[in-house]
Amino acid sequence: MKKNTAGQKITVFAFNTTTAAPVTGDAANITADLSKDDATPAAIADTNPAEISRGFYSFDVTQAETNADKLHIIAASTTANVVVIGDPSSVIYATTPAAGAGASEAILNLKDTAAAIVADADVVIRATNDTAAAVVASGRTDSFGNVTFYLDAGTYYRWAEKATANFTNPQSFTVS
Numbered sequence: 001m002k003k004n005t006a007g008q009k010i011t012v013f014a015f016n017t018t019t020a021a022p023v024t025g026d027a028a029n030i031t032a033d034l035s036k037d038d039a040t041p042a043a044i045a046d047t048n049p050a051e052i053s054r055g056f057y058s059f060d061v062t063q064a065e066t067n068a069d070k071l072h073i074i075a076a077s078t079t080a081n082v083v084v085i086g087d088p089s090s091v092i093y094a095t096t097p098a099a100g101a102g103a104s105e106a107i108l109n110l111k112d113t114a115a116a117i118v119a120d121a122d123v124v125i126r127a128t129n130d131t132a133a134a135v136v137a138s139g140r141t142d143s144f145g146n147v148t149f150y151l152d153a154g155t156y157y158r159w160a161e162k163a164t165a166n167f168t169n170p171q172s173f174t175v176s
Helices: none
Strands: 006-014 029-038 051-053 056-061 070-077 082-086 091-092 104-109 123-125 135-140 145-151 154-161 172-176
Touching: 006 029, 006 070, 029 056, 029 082, 082 172, 104 172, 123 145
Parallel strands: none
Antiparallel strands: 006 056, 006 082, 029 070, 051 056, 070 082, 070 091, 104 145, 123 135, 123 154, 154 172
């Protein structure tokens, strides 16, 4: 999940406590509360989830519902012997601040030469493809391989580094 972003879903899993079997057809009886940053839980705006399959259900969540550093999902069913748990039960966002002083947000998704997403890689941004040029911004990728910078409009060059990954450096990109 992404923090403070609309159009996302939270998944829950329902099972029977007597048989341990997944429960299907129970969407109308399932509700969920959401605790943001360990505050008092509040009902999710999506009253009942959509059934996915084999005991899994999903709730649509609003942008405001994802605006926290930690989310805890508390779900329940009114059906006897049915327990519902979040999948996962908690989401904790990395709170690495964005770097740079420009006017536009630029989110870079870092992949290595094998096109695999790379987490915890160091990223440096320069205004030219010269390694001796001044660094405009630098940061580290999150668990999804994303790093956010604030840059003015223009063409920039990205260098990436991590001991266990190979990158093509530099890579140019444009901010508009």
